[in-house]
Amino acid sequence: MEKLSATDLALRRYVLDVVMPLWIASGSIDYVLHRNAKIESNAGTTESLMHAVGISMSAVPVLAGLFLEVDAGVVLAMIAGYAAHAGMTIWDVSYASTKREIEPLEQHVHGMLELLPFTALSFMLVAHRHQALALVGRGTSHPRFAFERKRVPLPKAAIARTIAAFGLFVALPYVEELVRCYRHERAARP
Numbered sequence: 457m458e459k460l461s462a463t464d465l466a467l468r469r470y471v472l473d474v475v476m477p478l479w480i481a482s483g484s485i486d487y488v489l490h491r492n493a494k495i496e497s498n499a500g501t502t503e504s505l506m507h508a509v510g511i512s513m514s515a516v517p518v519l520a521g522l523f524l525e526v527d528a529g530v531v532l533a534m535i536a537g538y539a540a541h542a543g544m545t546i547w548d549v550s551y552a553s554t555k556r557e558i559e560p561l562e563q564h565v566h567g568m569l570e571l572l573p574f575t576a577l578s579f580m581l582v583a584h585r586h587q588a589l590a591l592v593g594r595g596t597s598h599p600r601f602a603f604e605r606k607r608v609p610l611p612k613a614a615i616a617r618t619i620a621a622f623g624l625f626v627a628l629p630y631v632e633e634l635v636r637c638y639r640h641e642r643a644a645r646p
Contacts, residue, residue, distance in 0.1 A: 467582065467583040468610065470579065471521075471576055472610065472614045472618060475572055475575050475576045476518075476618050476621075479568075479569070479572040480618075480621050480622055480625050480626055481625070482568040482569050482572060483569065483625070483626040483630075484625040484626060486565045486566070489559070489561060489562040489565060490503075490504075490507075493562070495556065495637065496633075496636050496637040496639075496640035496641070498556040499551065499555035499556050500555075500640065500641055501634070501637040501638050501641050502551065504633050504634045504637040504638075505634065506544060506548040506551065507630050507633065507634075508634055510541055510545060511626060513537055513541040514573060515622075517530075517533055517534040517536075517537035517577075518576075518618075520533050520534065521580060522610060522615050522618065523605060523606065524605065525604050525605065525606050525607055526580060526583070526584040527587050527600035527604075528587045528590050528591040528599030528600055529599075529600065529601035530584075531580065531581065531584060531588050532591060532601075534577055538573050542573075545570055549566060587599060
C-alpha cells in the first residue's frame with residue numbers, strides 16, 4: 457500500500473478534524489438562527505430550498521474528497537462545487553435580506569459558511585498541487601480524470617464520523633426546516 461508523507465497526513469487530519477467539524481457546526485448554528493428568525497413566516501420555503509440546494513452543492517465535492525483519489529477531475533469538481541455554493545450563498549442572502557432582517561450573528565455564521573469551504577478547497581489544492589497545476593496546464597504532471605477510489609483510503613472512523621455529523625447536525629435539521637416552511641406556507645393558503 458502506498459504511504460503518505462507526514463505533510464499529506466497532517467493536511468488530511470486538519471481538514472477532517474478541524475475544518476469539517478467547524479463547517480458542520482456553522483451549518484448547524486445557521487439552522488438554529490433560521491429557526492429563531494422564524495423563516496417559515498417570512499422568507500419561507502424559497503429560502504429553505506436555497507439552503508437545500510447549497511448544501512447539496514457542497515456535498516458532492518466533500519463526498520468526492522472522502523472517497524476518490526484527488527486528481528484533476530476531482531479538483532475540478534471541488535472548484536465547481538465551491539463556486540456554485542458561493543453563488544448560491546450570494547443569491548440566498550440577497551433574497552433573504554429582502555424578506556427578513558439578518559442579525560449580526562447570522563451574518564458572521566454566513567461568513568464562516570463561505571470561508572470554511574474555501575479553506576477546505578485551498579487545503580486540497582495544496583495537498584494535490586500537481587493535479588491542480590496540471591488542470592491549468594502548468595507543472596510537470598498531466599491532468600488525470602480517472603474518478604477512482606483512494607489508493608490510501610481515509611480512516612473509516614473519520615469518514616463515518618463526518619457523514620454521521622453531517623446527517624445529524626445539517627441534513628436532518630434542514631429537512632425539518634424545509635418541511636416546517638412548506639407546512640406554514642400551505643396552512644397560510646386560502
